Amino acid sequence: MAKAETQSKSKHKPSGRKTINLLDIPIIKHFIKSNYYPGIFQWAGIGVFAVIMYQLLFGTSDSDKNFGTAMVWVLWWPVIPILFVAAGRFWCTVCPFGKVSDLVRRFAGKESPMPKFLKKYGIWIIDLSFIAITWSDHVFGIVHSPRGSGYLLLLLLTMVIITSVYYERRTFCKSLCFLGGLAGNYSRAGALELRGTPDICRTCKTQACYRGTDKAEGCNMFQFVKTMQSSEDCNYCGDCVKNCPNDSIRISPRIPTIELWGLHRPRIEHSFLAAVIMGIVFVQNVTMLSIWEETLYYISTITGTTSYPVNFTIAFVIAMIIPIAMLAFASKATAWCDRQTNTYQHFVRFGYALIPLDLAGHLGHNMFHLLTEIKAVWYNFLALFQINHTGDLAVASDGAVQVAQMGMVFIGGFASMYVVYRIGNKQSVKKLWPMYLLMILFGIVNFYLFSVPMEHRLHTH
Structure with missing residues (x-):
């Protein structure tokens, strides 16, 4: 027995x-x-989402005091990459949009097959939508506008409902959700x-x-x-x-990042997004530093206009192009060192090595908001019950956060270089030095950006 x-x-x-x-x-x-899983999390998520939506659309227009703004941009957005690392795409099960999709399909869904163009180009649509939403945030000030945040969520909810009426399963989540690419990349490095x-x-x-x-x-x-x-x-x-x-x-x-060097079919869309995220994180950090105004002024002298949308767009595009170009150049140099594989293959394979550094930069940026503004969630929650409480929003000093950010960049940089080592089948540094150098350079840039004091998104109550 x-x-x-x-x-x-x-x-x-x-x-x-x-x-x-x-x-x-x-x-x-x-x-x-059991029948309680995952419904118990999904219905709780819908309940919280309903409160957030009401506050964003009908609550105070002061972003510093709006409960919905604090929940979305101070709590949820900083925590979401942590969830992707710790528990993969579990958030996508809890996500209210996913549950809404399930309900719409159950009662009104035609369950048609996902269109072929979405199967083929869905990840590119996701990449572009992530870029577009990030751009819109800076140009239209969505983060600082409760109504803007509410309208964005309403737009996404409308897309969820429409796709769920016509197509099977979670077509929106799989091929259209702006978080899909980010979730997929980070979950590959998850635990x-x-x-x-x-x-x-x-x-x-x-x-x-x-x-x-x-x-x-x-x-x-x-x-x-x-x-x-x-x-x-x-x-x-x-x-x-x-x-x-x-x-x-x-x-x-499992050991985080272990999947990154064991993929049988790496895809250029994922490597492209990894490089783009590096650039987006740079932009997110730079716009919170004192050098941002100097950067805008320099661009305005070239464009001849003081239009913020125009000058930001130029900075945004350049910030995304630079990591892509650097990865391409490093891939070309690596191909020259290793004559057995071409530039395109190196770009596709080694792009995944950027993911740990992406995570480090993204988590470091979000950590600043989470640890220095988190009390806004509690204060704004109390305000819903007419309880006014004021005080500092931080649970850690800016200096302590900087130390943690730099530690995170060090860990992310080391992890990226180790992924390079494993993707390269443990080849000598002589053959892979362009990729190692690329990771070091990105690490140095992140170190510098986190060494400069950042501005707060929300302010003291």
């Missing part, structure tokens, strides 16, 4: 490295298979993964994880667990766990 149990357990072990399966813990497995057990999935004939059963619908993100090799699109909704007749699914903690 003991021998049989041992053999059964051995079949459930994935090949390669040893992993812990969280579904081996009875209480976790029972909860995920959690869901996979099937190869020996069991190999003989499975039901494909219940993808097709669905009477217990739950098929994967709403169009994933087939049998062939999954990336956490890019898995939102840990648990439907595959409910549907699998063979208990093949495992959810395991």
